[in-house]
Amino acid sequence: MQKTLIICVGNRFFSEDDTGPRVYDHLLGLSDRPEDIGVIDGGLAGLALLPLLEGRQRVVFVDRLEGLAPPGEPVILTGDRVAAMAEGYGHNAGIPFLLAMLPKVCSSPWPECLVVGMSGDADEPMIDQLARFSIEVARNGSNGF
Amino acid sequence: MSKRLECAIPLNRVEGDLELKVAVENGRVVDSWSSGTMFRGFERIMVGRGALDGLVITPRICGICSMTHLTAAVNALDCIAGIVPPANAIRLRNVALMVETIQSDIRQSLLMYLVDFANPIFADHAWYEQAVARYQAMQGSRCIGAIKETKRLLEIVALIGGQWPHTSFMVPGGVVYAPPINDLQKSLQLLKGFKRWYEQTVLGCSLARWQAITSVAELDEWLNEQETHRSSDVGFLLSAGRAIGLDRLGIGHAHFLSYGAFNIPEGSLVVGSTGQLVASGFAVGQEVGSFDQRHIAEQVAYSWYADQTPGGLHPMEGVTTPVASGAEGNKYSWVKAPRYAGQAAETGPLAERVVARDPLFLDLLQCDQGASSLTRQLARLIRATHLFAAAEQWLNEMIAHQAMPYYLPVPPLLNGEGVGLTQAARGALGHWVKIREGRITHYQIITPTAWNGSPRDEQGVRGAWEQALIGTPLADPDDPVLAGMVVRSFDPCLVCSVHVIGGGRRRLMA
Incomplete structure (x- = not known):
């Protein structure tokens, strides 16, 4: 099992929410993508992603992030910061709820979790930039960012 | 003269895509309007696509269900193919x-x-501290x-269908995968383990x-019988729910609809009516009649x-033509108003x-003088008691007949x-x-x-939870906990019923 994972989340049928799926598609096409980093299309699975996190050392989520930086500029957030955004469970509970619950329900040591993304309608160069950024973060964690 | 107040009430945990407006007199709801605030475009997305595309696209309507x-998509395609899949x-x-x-019932309930019940509004109740210790969010x-x-429990679906949510392992004629006995036995153990927890805790x-x-x-006898009953989730729901009057709130139209589910395969020892474990029917009060989708x-x-035509359209003839110019008069929801024989x-x-x-x-129903919020929620919390035995039986039957087919070949679906x-x-x-010439020409979906959560119909009759809200106390519009519990007893899923987006609303992360 790969110890490091990139999980791209979002809805590929919905253009305002397809940054993650587009990064996923792009990552799969990168010839220089490291083999020791797994890439998953997390879709809208939310809490159902829990089993994928168990046994990993580092997990990087890729999503559209609004209001944290100018459009097109990659952003990195720690898992703790994202978990603090959780408000409770609902049908639309997402990554914040998942990360908030992780330490409470994980049956093995939980991984370092980071969330990367960008705001705005990303063009292809931006998607490429975010994909490569997610690899860097998966390799090195938040060090240096 | 009593003061009438009309206000929108926040029900964030119901669903982000639901807005509820109520009229209040003397501290109680006297009228309500439920609005699905986003247009769901799936019916239109489907048109022109390949005959089997519903198996991949429609599960994406909702990550919860x-x-x-x-299941609905494959049942429709089985119907077009004119095939009954193999028993396995x-x-x-x-x-x-x-x-x-x-899993949905348990997560919704708990x-x-x-x-x-962990809302500070109930802090004076003896059970409040227990509610906080058990049910406080996160x-x-x-x-x-x-x-x-x-x-x-969901590992069973991963074993059966490869993933959850959004698996597409069902196809016309059966399923794509005959699970090995090891996976079926593991599924059985997972189910039994969950059942033990359910018995002990719920x-x-x-x-x-x-x-x-x-x-x-x-x-009541069961509730008083022993402490394990009282301290269970069912026991807590009954005791605390009665204490805050949920057995007298949420009384709806008393019209009940079930399409039926879980077809019983030939040769199975599972017993049910209407050929299904969960029966189909339409009930007015306690009078149960047969169901006919026509x-x-x-x-x-x-x-x-x-x-559209007065009386509405059957979904096989239904259309989804959005109109929202801001000048539509009485219109207030993206949810249509389905009716059975003209009734909500x-x-x-x-x-x-x-x-x-x-x-x-x-x-x-008799004691509560209708379908109360408490009874509705109790039915959800104990529904698993009606499913465990059949699930175990079907897993055992597959283990016993593992070599039997899981799929019958189906020719390409061209027309039907x-x-x-x-x-x-x-x-x-x-x-x-x-389907015409292998392409979808029409797709209509009616969700629970x-x-x-339907709006009013042509006769001005309210939808189910619009009606159920009438009479609900609403002392503080900013903290409408009882109104929320009435609506939540229906387990609303607006992400399912409306879709795509209105301007200015964006999720941060989901």
């Missing part, structure tokens, strides 16, 4: 759908409904336990003890769609119990019309599909929340 959309395929489909239903011991146990007794209850008097019509008098109806686990003529629930019906966790779900 993706299996039921897959029906068993496997049923088990997967049951697992999704059970994480979305019982959490309201902290309560029962909430954490529910996530752990349902996560484990029921506080064995399934057999619970199933012996056939009246309200026996329910009596369904969707009306749009108060929905943001182009006006509620659907969900309580409707299933009524249609099954369950004596306990018929007695509860099909109806796919099932019971989702939230109630009756239907897909109506037409369209039934429960």
